[in-house]
């Protein structure tokens with residue numbers, strides 16, 4: 001065979017394989033006919049794979065591929081068995097078509113050499129029709145496979161996201177003290193996608209790579225066993241290199257992901273605190289910080305690119321050596337007439353497919369490792385024990401300790417009995433130290449004390465956001481831990497110091513307060529209740545003046561409303577619950593006199609016939625309370641009426657008033 005014929009043959013194979021690979025598997029592999037023979041997996045090179053971002057505060061645990069991890073991951077796909085089986089059958093059909101093509105091409109080449117004129121035209125026509133049929137079947141099978149795999153992947157993602165969101169929302173507050181919002185969002189968005197891809201797209205690609213390499217090697221051996229042995233000699237060293245490379249990339253990509261997470265943390269925190277950034281004119285500094293973090297990512301990406309370049313350069317060289325040796329030994333065999341030019345063409349294409357498929361098997365392994373890595377963080381959230389306990393619906397429990405579950409039950413005295421408490425994130429800082437406090441039922445109790453003395457903590461314990469380390473909180477004789485959690489909370493209305501609203505409409509924000517777990521109401525009834533609540537909270541006045549009234553969007557966290565307006569929307573929300581217990585964290589930030597008056601007036605209206613706990617900062621509020629409790633060093637230092645406390649010679653409360661720790665705004669007086 002002349003050199004010219006060999007060149008023609010190689011360029012024909014390159015062009016036909018380029019066409020074939022794009023038409024059957026263009027999504028995965030690319031072959032560049034203008035360059036040297038090189039096997040390049042687009043998938044491994046692409047930068048647009050979903051990134052697993054990890055909480056940089058936590059050291060990422062080493063991911064070991066264990067059977068349990070793999071089993072858990074594969075269990076994700078168990079609801080999708082029929083779709084996945086369907087996809088595998090279609091995959092076998094399309095792979096069969098793909099693998100038959102080199103053989104058929106070989107036969108065509110031989111046909112071109114053997115037959116002439118009419119006979120050649122007749123045979124060519126026959127073969128073309130046959131091939132159109134085969135390619136048609138291949139295309140339909142490929143379409144079905146891709147559709148089934150992509151939709152299955154999305155269905156799995158949806159299911160994990162639902163489970164994960166459900167699980168996160170049911171965690172106790174302490175869980176949220178430890179986890180960063182950014183990390184949780186990343187788990188929901190990116191990790192779930194990586195996990196799902198590992199058991200759908202990746203399995204499909206991996207299976208195809210496996211079937212094609214087994215079939216390819218088989219057919220190579222069938223065409224020419226000697227040539228197959230020559231061609232496959234480079235596989236073992238490349239396999240060892242690929243495994244080592246896989247390990248290196250796994251470690252490196254973790255570093256990349258950590259670096260990315262650090263950059264994302266900066267972006268996320270600065271975006272959500274944009275007003276602070278701007279008011280301190282720190283834009284430049286923040287841009288520099290972000291640039292620095294993102295430069296760290298780039299540095300790691302340089303190393304990664306170098307490694308990828310070296311690996312693919314080496315595998316490309318190996319591929320070229322295979323081709324060269326097959327050409328050489330194939331040429332020799334052809335000269336001895338033990339191999340036809342068609343056989344040699346088929347053989348080269350199979351060698352090419354085997355190379356691509358083996359590279360596909362390696363990238364399957366990498367993707368599986370990524371999936372296992374991402375899933376570990378998700379399992380740890382799903383299996384975390386810090387779920388809120390006793391989430392029972394009120395429908396399933398109608399009595400408690402023999403008494404009917406009614407809101408009247410909640411109007412009894414509230415007793416904090418010998419409570420000791422420290423926050424789980426700060427186990428060494430005792431906030432409440434054997435504190436005992438009685439809140440008279442149906443009356444107003446003002447809690448005061450210096451900043452950080454634990455006033456808000458008392459409210460959080462009553463809502464069972466945290467469990468005290470010792471002691472018990474009771475309403476009447478019933479420990480709150482024995483009450484259904486939803487029922488307890490639906491009977492407590494809270495207005496925090498700085499209410500946070502959702503970025504929906506004013507109507508939605510107020511309606512959010514309605515305890516749907518207790519009773520379901522038709523939309524029009526709810527609408528009337530919302531308007532009534534807004535009237536009571538003195539919110540309807542400003543709402544009616546807005547062009548879109550109750551449909552006005554309030555912006556993220558309610559930033560499109562003034563402080564006083566936000567307070568009144570939050571108050572409407574709390575009133576809508578018609579709670580037996582009201583917990584009001586009095587705003588220290590100054591509202592304008594008009595807003596202050598409206599808030600105070602609304603409060604006075606709704607305090608009637610409820611147990612009210614006011615975390616009080618203003619003297620005017622404290623004076624009006626039925627009882628005042630003063631928190632000091634984790635305990636109740638003094639408790640009594642205003643007159644009683646002011647009469648204590650050198651008393652703590654008297655001191656607070658004298659040192660003006662309690663502000664006297666007196667706007668209501």
Ligand SMILES: Nc1ncnc2c1ncn2[C@@H]1O[C@H](COP(=O)(O)OP(=O)(O)OP(=O)(O)O)[C@@H](O)[C@H]1O
Nearest residue numbers: 177423425426431450451452453454455456457458
């Ligand atoms: N989620 C938390 N995790 C850890 N420590 C906390 C947490 N919340 C509050 N603390 C700490 O607990 C202590 C009591 O806080 P708390 O908010 O109850 O005080 P406060 O009396 O309401 O203060 P202020 O009047 O300034 O609002 C403080 O030292 C505070 O730093």
